[in-house]
Amino acid sequence: MSNEKNIDFIIRAFDDFDNFIIAGHQEPDGDCLSSQLALSSYLKRRGKSTKLVSAGPFNRPEIKNWEKYFTDTLTESDCSGRTLAIVTDCSSPDRTGPLAEQISGLPLMVIDHHSSGDKFGDYRYIDVNSPSTTLLIQRIIESSGEVLTDEEAEFIFLGFCTDTGFFRHIGSGKPDVFQAVSRMVSAGVSPNATHRVITGGRTHNSRRLLGRILDRSRLYYDERLIVSWEVLTDRKELDTLDRDSDSMYQMFQSIGGVEAVVVIREERENFYTVGLRSNNNTDVGQIAKEFGGGGHQKAAGCSLAGDRESVIIKIISSFERSFT
Ligand SMILES: [Mn+2]
Known part of the structure; x- marks a missing residue:
């Protein structure tokens, strides 16, 4: 080679x-x-x-x-x-x-x-x-x-x-x-x-989807990690496949004190893709890799099977060594 x-x-x-x-x-x-x-x-x-x-x-x-x-x-x-x-x-x-x-x-x-x-x-x-x-x-x-x-x-x-x-x-x-x-x-x-x-050409409903995801978010580890999710019914009700990930992460990453972002997306029942972003030295590429995914130090992704709460808990736990 x-x-x-x-x-x-x-x-x-x-x-x-x-x-x-x-x-x-x-x-x-x-x-x-x-x-x-x-x-x-x-x-x-x-x-x-x-x-x-x-x-x-x-x-x-x-x-x-x-x-x-x-x-x-x-x-x-x-x-x-x-x-x-x-x-x-x-x-x-x-x-x-x-x-x-x-x-x-x-x-x-x-x-x-x-x-x-x-x-x-x-x-x-x-x-x-x-x-x-x-x-x-x-x-x-x-x-x-x-x-x-x-x-x-x-x-x-x-x-x-x-x-x-x-x-x-x-x-x-x-x-x-x-x-x-x-x-x-x-x-x-x-x-x-x-x-x-x-950045242009977005639909009104893609913005409303963003609103739902922003509204659901929860903070962990002294507000250093933010987690949110998108469910199948969001896309069905709003008739959009486009959530404009770049704007979404930008909004989350601009929150003072937030060092990492996790957004999980329901692809089908009990199956989620996970998007990870880092504002600091946390290597989210490494975290994604633990779950069979990959990416970069500051942006990565993986997918996980299971119900939503268990997927969220698994991902949050994987940040433990970064934040404690
Ligand atoms: Mn690339």
């Missing part, structure tokens, strides 16, 4: 294949899909053929229009010949959902920035210090001697803004990140237009 930071090894590997199946995680976000789209554009410029796959769903408003570029199933002919599967923004193979099985026989490249997960894949390009996977795609394109097309820059910037909360999550000492953004702007990106794409 290659050194995970060896970009030349990755770029050279592209020469060994003609066809590329580019996959990402299920419930894709802007970073995942933009990485796939920008990489596909670049490989096509190199004369390669690409197939974009995603298990979906494309619920978030900023990615809704992209569903047409992706397929959720592969045929046998897609996987024949000199074909490389590439998985972006994905910390473990099962995060791709049903696609994992379909690409399992192919040589595999992983391009990712998550801190936890399995070491899978034959070619790995991993940088946990990168704020987004799209920045890794930019690095690959530029290291091969190319400049970003305007379309690639737009995808890369959107993915970057998705994962950084429009620059909010970037700490000090990362001038290279801003230099990379400067090159995106040189290629034609408009931060204002991207901000509207990411």
Whole structure:
């Protein structure tokens, strides 16, 4: 297996294949899909053929229009010949959902920035210090001697803004990140237009759903941890699948004294996905990992079976060593 930071090894590997199946995680976000789209554009410029796959769903408003570029199933002919599967923004193979099985026989490249997960894949390009996977795609394109097309820059910037909360999550000492953004702007990106794409277009009911989740929240550990939840009937009554997670976490994380946030979401009866955010040094990626999930130090997720209160109790207990 290659050194995970060896970009030349990755770029050279592209020469060994003609066809590329580019996959990402299920419930894709802007970073995942933009990485796939920008990489596909670049490989096509190199004369390669690409197939974009995603298990979906494309619920978030900023990615809704992209569903047409992706397929959720592969045929046998897609996987024949000199074909490389590439998985972006994905910390473990099962995060791709049903696609994992379909690409399992192919040589595999992983391009990712998550801190936890399995070491899978034959070619790995991993940088946990990168704020987004799209920045890794930019690095690959530029290291091969190319400049970003305007379309690639737009995808890369959107993915970057998705994962950084429009620059909010970037700490000090990362001038290279801003230099990379400067090159995106040189290629034609408009931060204002991207901000509207990411934050606009919400429905009234998505805001009412946010209201319910904010209203239910409870505080633990001397008000340092805040916990709330969303139930199936919320989505049914309000007829919305979009809860605008970024705004939701922003509201919770702006409460004075709150150091971590947990929001659990009922996916089906007795099955919950759990979103975790940290304002301090608590590594929520590690907590998520304990429950079979993954993510970053400051943002992570996992899923748990059981009734709501027991899921809440399990998650709260896992913060004990951070807060006592
Ligand atoms: Mn990402």
